[in-house]
Amino acid sequence: MNAEPRIIEVRKNILKQNDIIARALRERFREVGVSVISLVSSPGAGKTAFLERTLASLRERCRVAALVGDLATENDAARLARSQAPVKQITTGTLCHLEAAMVQGALDAWDIGPLDFLFIENVGNLVCPSSYDLGEELRLILLSVTEGEDKPLKYPTIFNSADVAVITKIDLAAAVDFDDELAESNIHAVRPGMKVIRVSAKTGEGMDEYLEFLEQRRAAMRAPASA
Amino acid sequence: MNAEPRIIEVRKNILKQNDIIARALRERFREVGVSVISLVSSPGAGKTAFLERTLASLRERCRVAALVGDLATENDAARLARSQAPVKQITTGTLCHLEAAMVQGALDAWDIGPLDFLFIENVGNLVCPSSYDLGEELRLILLSVTEGEDKPLKYPTIFNSADVAVITKIDLAAAVDFDDELAESNIHAVRPGMKVIRVSAKTGEGMDEYLEFLEQRRAAMRAPASA
Numbered sequence: 001m002n003a004e005p006r007i008i009e010v011r012k013n014i015l016k017q018n019d020i021i022a023r024a025l026r027e028r029f030r031e032v033g034v035s036v037i038s039l040v041s042s043p044g045a046g047k048t049a050f051l052e053r054t055l056a057s058l059r060e061r062c063r064v065a066a067l068v069g070d071l072a073t074e075n076d077a078a079r080l081a082r083s084q085a086p087v088k089q090i091t092t093g094t095l096c097h098l099e100a101a102m103v104q105g106a107l108d109a110w111d112i113g114p115l116d117f118l119f120i121e122n123v124g125n126l127v128c129p130s131s132y133d134l135g136e137e138l139r140l141i142l143l144s145v146t147e148g149e150d151k152p153l154k155y156p157t158i159f160n161s162a163d164v165a166v167i168t169k170i171d172l173a174a175a176v177d178f179d180d181e182l183a184e185s186n187i188h189a190v191r192p193g194m195k196v197i198r199v200s201a202k203t204g205e206g207m208d209e210y211l212e213f214l215e216q217r218r219a220a221m222r223a224p225a226s227a
Numbered sequence: 228m229n230a231e232p233r234i235i236e237v238r239k240n241i242l243k244q245n246d247i248i249a250r251a252l253r254e255r256f257r258e259v260g261v262s263v264i265s266l267v268s269s270p271g272a273g274k275t276a277f278l279e280r281t282l283a284s285l286r287e288r289c290r291v292a293a294l295v296g297d298l299a300t301e302n303d304a305a306r307l308a309r310s311q312a313p314v315k316q317i318t319t320g321t322l323c324h325l326e327a328a329m330v331q332g333a334l335d336a337w338d339i340g341p342l343d344f345l346f347i348e349n350v351g352n353l354v355c356p357s358s359y360d361l362g363e364e365l366r367l368i369l370l371s372v373t374e375g376e377d378k379p380l381k382y383p384t385i386f387n388s389a390d391v392a393v394i395t396k397i398d399l400a401a402a403v404d405f406d407d408e409l410a411e412s413n414i415h416a417v418r419p420g421m422k423v424i425r426v427s428a429k430t431g432e433g434m435d436e437y438l439e440f441l442e443q444r445r446a447a448m449r450a451p452a453s454a
Contacts, residue, residue, distance in 0.1 A: 042270040042271055043374060043381070043382065044374025044378060071354065071383070072381060072382075073381050075381065094358075096323070125323070127298065127355070128354070128355070144373065146371065146399070147270060150302055151271060153299065153300050153302065154298060154299060154303075154351075155299075172373070172399070172402060172403070
């Protein structure tokens with residue numbers, strides 16, 4: 001009967017420990033001047049295809065790399081490596097999310113100083129990753145048109161933990177009768193004013209606008225503060 | 228440094244406690260003669276649409292009901308109620324999976340004796356539900372064609388915890404270049420011989436075969452053992 005308070009206590013300790021590491025990571029990222037962007041979504045929302053296209057486009061004009069989390073297999077790292085950007089896989093075993101310590105471990109012997117952007121692809125999961133800060137500057141939540149418009153209402157916590165919503169697979173919108181207005185109003189019901197970007201990694205639609213957003217944001221974050 | 232063994236111990240206790248309740252549930256289901264079938268999948272794989280169609284079809288010839296788990300909202304219960312079958316929502320808050328105790332709680336004041344089938348729709352998640360037995364007779368893992376063929380390799384544990392794989396949204400297979408053979412061989416790489424059913428809840432394709440499978444299985448499970 002007293003098991004529950006003990007579990008909550010242990011969970012709190014894990015999260016507290018994670019926050020400490022995430023804070024140190026964030027400081028390190030800021031010091032070396034790398035923009036760290038993480039991606040969360042349900043499995044199959046198209047994180048890897050979207051990231052592959054992002055890396056391939058950005059590496060023509062800046063220095064990019066990626067960390068990618070999965071329970072098993074290094075398939076995603078292999079897919080992303082096709083972009084020619086440096087990629088490291090984090091295999092989480094049975095763990096359903098990335099933690100800051102895993103990011104720290106993966107970066108251990110990696111000189112991230114020369115990078116402009118580092119992307120972190122989380123495990124496909126709309127629940128657990130929301131509790132774990134990874135020290136990222138920006139968290140993108142991906143939502144594919146095939147998943148239905150109500151995901152923000154059903155998984156509000158993860159939408160709240162993210163900074164930007166990316167609606168993916170928009171080339172399939174008509175085939176699945178996707179109601180874009182409803183999706184956006186559900187996103188804003190959970191997180192008012194959240195920026196919403198629409199892309200198709202397949203056709204490339206929306207990718208330019210998204211990349212421009214990333215670069216503008218990077219420039220703004222790195223502009224010297226005005227007196 | 229000694230936090231990890233403690234966490235593992237707590238987790239083991241939770242799972243052990245869950246297994247005890249699940250075993251009691253399974254016994255109760257068997258005694259009253261109800262076939263309990265659970266559905267797991269990633270968010271947006273189409274569990275609710277598939278279940279709505281299942282309930283609407285089955286209730287013409289037998290007594291069906293459903294429990295549906297979600298973090299927030301009662302949207303799914305409302306959708307399923309359109310089938311006219313009795314439906315109860317379990318709202319899990321921040322918990323990313325159903326546990327046997329939640330099923331037990333939801334059934335507390337519910338006379339399930341007259342039922343033929345009880346369906347349990349889990350929270351959309353390909354990781355955590357794999358560890359929690361709900362006392363079900365059959366667990367279906369749904370995989371939509373839009374998620375990609377490699378999901379079984381990336382989430383092997385949940386495929387291993389399930390009895391039947393259901394490939395959903397097959398009406399979209401051509402639009403997303405779904406490689407059915409590859410998907411099946413990935414399923415069988417993780418769980419050799421696993422039954423694979425293909426359906427579209429939208430067009431109804433494959434639903435008859437699936438319903439027939441359920442009814443045959445129910446009949447077989449309830450046939451008096453031969454001497």
